Amino acid sequence: MTPNEKITTNGLRLTTPRKKILSIFSSQGHPISFEEYALLDTTIDKSTFYRNMQTFEAADIIQGIESDEGKRYFELSEKQHPHFICQQCHTITCLDEAPIPKLSGYRINSITYKGQCPQCFDL
Amino acid sequence: MTPNEKITTNGLRLTTPRKKILSIFSSQGHPISFEEYALLDTTIDKSTFYRNMQTFEAADIIQGIESDEGKRYFELSEKQHPHFICQQCHTITCLDEAPIPKLSGYRINSITYKGQCPQCFDL
């Protein structure tokens, strides 16, 4: 199901800002913050952006993750994968191949590793 | 090495606020935010608290983690262990027994799982 289809099946309206938000997120291969989004779409208001992030998270269209710098990053919630946040260069990497462990009794929605990425580790 | 010893070996001054901060963190078994800390120590100023969190993170005395509600939680950085953040009741659990996986090329400092804790999962 495409993001646009998820919108309509959730009883939400397919508005112009929503179509633009989803097309921009579709063209990113990694999570972005509002600050980064606003560089790609100067027309959107931040309240519209954040309100849609909440709506889309509830509809399982978008997934948010917290950076180590007190900002939220968002990406399309397609196939589940862990993320790595480098505490030195603050890059967020999608670990598409990494396995998702199990924890008995818990339902795991996401995994975030923090540390040093290969580039920063070599220095 | 106790937290107080770590302070002096890092060339930091063992001040009254610092001793109180470390004694309060020693008596917690899980990460707490400034909001929670301030209930246990009404004398501290928030700038002193946050500045010490930064100093203590650099000296590897305290470790911070980001909650799913845009707040930072802190705990003594003794033995490494993953954390589980429940997205429903927002409780942060220390998973003292859970293993820390490896990722080749990356240096992992922390792991955070998000999802539903056993209490919320049963509902």
Added chain:
DNA sequence: GCTTATCTGCAACTTAGTTGCATTAGAATG
């Protein structure tokens, strides 16, 4: 095309965390 409830954009607000600065108080030295 008309109606209606949802959604948007603006501006004002909230709040976690930071910063500048004057004062205080560890620690080192004699």
Added chain:
DNA sequence: CATTCTAATGCAACTAAGTTGCAGATAAGC
């Protein structure tokens, strides 16, 4: 113990991510 020097504290003002109230716009359904 008194002196000195620098690190650390407390206060108040500030910053910035994210939220909220509201009036006007617009998608969806008839």
